[in-house]
Amino acid sequence: MSNINIDSQKTNTYDVIVIGSGISGGWAAKEFTEKGFKTLVLERGRDVQHIKDYPTTNMYPYEFDHRGQMPLAVQQENPIASRCYIFREDAAHFVVKDNEHPYQQEKPFDWIRGYQVGGKSLLWARQTQRWSDLDFEGPARDGFAVDWPIRYADIAPWYSYAERFAGIAGNKDGLQELPDGEFLPGFPLNAVEDHFKGVLNKKYPNRHVISARCAHLSKPNQIHLDQGRAKCQNRTLCQRGCPFGGYFSSNASTLPWAAKTGNLTMRPNSVVESIIYDDKKGKATGVRVIDANSKQEMEFYAKIIFVNAAALNTNLILLNSKSDRFPNGLGNDNGQLGKFVAFHNYSARISAEYDGLLQWSTDGRNPAGGGYLPRFRNLHKQETDFKRGYAAGFSARRSVNRDSSGVGAALKDNLVKTPLGPWQVGSHMMGETIPKAENFVNLSKDKKDAWGVPLLNISVDYDENDRLMKKDYIEQLSEMFTEAGFKNIKVNDSSQAPGLDIHEMGGARMGHDPKTSILNKWNQVHACKNVFVTDGACMTSTSTQNPSLTYMALTARAVDYAVKSINKYEI
Amino acid sequence: MERRLAIKQILFLAGGMALLPSCLRDTGKSSIALQTIDVSLDQEHLLADISETIIPETKTPGAKSLNLHLFAIKMLDDCYAKEDQELFFKGLDALQDRSEAQFSRSFQKLTVPEREQLLLAIEKDEQAEPAIKKFYDIIKSKTIEGYLSSKYVMTNLVVWELVPGRWNPYYAVKSA
Incomplete structure (x- = not known):
């Protein structure tokens, strides 16, 4: 652009730009800066420094005005956020x-977002399971979406690489459907x-x-201590x-690690x-940014751009990146960008009581949350009237039978007694949903x-496969609970909208064929080789993990x- | 620091939580700042007596010294819908009516056993009118919630740990 002088172009030029500082953006920043690349991380939200910007982290329950509950007026102003379990006084x-940050819902979709440095990595449920070939081969075997361009062998070493640095607690369970990893002791x-x-x-x-x-x-x-991190203290806060x-x-x-290299420039807001x-160079040269506070427009330039804005916002940015070469959005030659969005079906839970094993309770808190049932439906072949399957959480805790009847001194005494009651057990469903062209996002x-950016329009819904799968989850879990001697089984078939699972994926899926996918097997935009997408937008299918x-x-891969491509002058 | 200390001293500690005093307060107005409801000082005192009947001072602090009534008022102010708030105040009046009808005296002039008797009667009255029922549900549940989550209880009686530092999945207890 003629109105930008050479100096400002120089000062605004980096080797790499990473859009977004959540889980995947943080990883991109770490990897590039470690390898010596001057990296600019752009985050649309405010800065959140580790520890310093966790204002509630050491607060006791009685220090919260409403003991955690959000005031009614805030709930009424924020019906979407209020449906998310994180939206409480502490977080x-x-x-x-x-x-x-409004958006359009063609169909109800609870879009839960974390706009700050760190994104939703501050808030996630921290459950980490590898995919296996039973997942990567799913679309090809069952005839939906497109074939994943990678298999387990392609990603396995990178799982190990990520696990060693992030620190994953788990046991070597020896299950084909949930490959073992580089684990710290399980809970x-x-x-x-x-x-x-x-x-x-x-x-x-x-x-x-x-x-x-x-x-x-x-x-x-040692690698974790070197990051300045310490042993989990079982706070579950x-x-x-x-x-x-x-x-x-x-x-x-990842972000403090990247900062230590001296190669990171972090730009919040x-x-x-x-x-x-x-068009002349035939590649992306940078990004156009609006300062969130001043609303001033500016440009930053780099050889490589990683888009890690979180699945749906990544779609939004790509769709809004229009040029003569890409009038329908960057890399969108086939018109598929924004389509084949999928998610995880979290809309059923089941709970019950168990009056056995009363000689045991628990002490302290389990940050893992309990047990996990990997997918068992249609694992090796099609067995049911629905495609794919579901994983399930499973946890148990001793209830406390507090007597809160009456008033006066007797009540006061009773309240601080904590006689143990039966066990309460619960499970929640995590169902794979099938990506379809009808589930899409586009620009308003x-x-x-x-900031002058088009609103995202979201049109995503459940389908018949989801309903049949949910029915099966409820039947199977009820049967298993009964077999285990659990009583008073209660099913909660919530009508929660998609989105509340916070596992939205796809829109810029990976695939072999540029005609039917946006990204290749390296998460590289087929038609624009110096742009990579490694967040949820890249997902060809969702599996259950x-x-x-x-x-x-x-991202690391x-x-x-x-x-390697830069070093070979390929991009 | 001096100033901070001074501010601390004028805050009301409701079960450990700091509540702002109502500024420039009119005589006759509640002692804490409220957004959506009006609570007179008389009503506040009455609510304090009701909360104290639910959780009385014994060898350990009760509702009044823990300001649980202020916590209940704060919750009513911020976390309840208008119709529940209206029922609450109607129910509070209805409670006074019951007191007058049964004992020919206002609640505050009752002895402690009479107060307990009156509240227990409401708790057990399945036919109670919606207002007094709602009132009782709110004042009792919030008094209890305030008590159990008070600094006093959480640091002395049922200790809540900020940093447990342990997970024992098999903790032996006496079978029920």
């Missing part, structure tokens, strides 16, 4: 308020979780309950930000409007946000490839 400051199951595991072992040969694998430092290695760095977040781990494509034709670990591994 609401890390969740986007509805009015500040053991309690008596009733073990009981349920035993019942399944006996009665269902392919159903397993394992200790949930999670990104917590159960026993830190993770959503506030952890002063020990006991769980993995960009703030505690930077709303990326679009990626700049140079007429509405823009406060919590996705973050896969984003970490894909893509950076490795990008660096």
Whole structure:
């Protein structure tokens, strides 16, 4: 552009630009800066420094005005955010308020966002499971979406690489469907979780309950201490930000690590409007940014751009990056950008009571949250009337039978007694959903946000496969609970909208063929080789595993490839 | 620091939580700043007596010294819908009516056993009118919540740990 002088172009030029500082952006920053690349990380939200900016982290329950509950007026102003379990007094400051960042819902979709340095990595549920070939081969075997251009062998070493640095607690369970990793000691199951595991072992040969694998430092290695992190202290107050760095977040781990190299420039309050494509050079040259506070427009330039804005915002940025070469959005030659969005079906839970094993309770807190049932439906072949399957959480805790009847001194005495009641057990469903062209995001034709960026229009819904799968989850879990002797089984078939799972994926999927996918097997935009997408937008299918670990591994792998390509002058 | 200390001393500690005093307060107005409801000083004193009947001072602090009534008022102010707030105040009046009808005296003039008797009667009255029922549900549940989550209880009686530092999945207890 003629009005930008050479000097400012120089000062605004980096080797790499990473858009977004959440889980995958943090990893991109770490990898590039470690390899000596001057890296600019753009974050649309405010800065959040590890520990210093966790204002509630050491607060006691009685220090919260409403003991954690959000005031009614705030709930009424924020119906979407209020449906998210994180939106409570201790962590609401890390969740986007509805009015500040509106979007259009063609169909109900609860879009939960964390606009700050670290993004949702501060808030995530920290569950980390590898995919196996049973997942990567899913679309090809079952005839949906497109074939994943990678297999387990391609990503396995990168899982190991990510796990060693992030710190993943888990056991080597020896399951084909959930490959083992580089684990720190797992958090053991309690008596009733073990009981349920035993019942399944006996009665269902392919159903397993394992200790949930999670990104917590159960026993830190030197690499974790070097990050300034310490052993997880079992606070389970993770959503506030952890002063020990006991769980993995960009703030505690990758970003300070990247900063230490001297190669990181972090720019919060930077709303990326679009990626700049140079028709003559045939590649992207930088990004256009609106300063979130001053609303001033500026440009930054780099050889390589990593888009890690979180799945749907990555779609928004690519769709809004229009040029003569890409009139429908960067890399969108086939018109598929924004389509085939999928998510995880979290809309059913089941709970019950168990009055056995009353000689046991628990002490302290389990940051892993309990047990995990990997997918067992349609694992090796199609067996049911729906495609794919679901994983499930499973946890048990002793209830407290507090007597709160009456008034006066007797009540006062009773309240501080904590006689143990039966065990309460619960499970929640994590169902794979099938990506479809009808589930899409696109740009609002007429509405823009406060920074002049078109609003995202979201049109995503459940389908018949999701309903049949949910029915099966409810039936199977009820049966397994009954087999385990659990009583008073209650099903909660919530009508929660997609989105509340906070596992939205796809829109810029990976694939072999540029005609049917946006990214290649290296997460590289088929038609614009110096732009990479390694967040949830890249996902060809969703499987059932919590996705973050896969984003970490894909990001490290893509950076490795990008660096080798630069060194070979390929991009 | 001096100033901070001074501010601390004028804050009301409701079960450990700091509440702002109502500024420039009119005589007759509640002692804490409120957003959506009006509570007179008389009503505040009455609520204090009701909370104290639910959680009385014994060898350990009760509702009044822990300011649980202020916590309940704060919760009513910020976390309840308008219709619940209206029912609450209607129910508070209805409670006084019951006191007058049964004992020919206002609640505050009752002895402690009479106060307990009156509240217990409401708790057990399945036919109670919606207002008094709602009132009782709110004042009792918030008094209890305030008590159990008070600094006093959480540091002395049922200790809440900020940093447990342990997970014992098999903790032996006496079977029920």
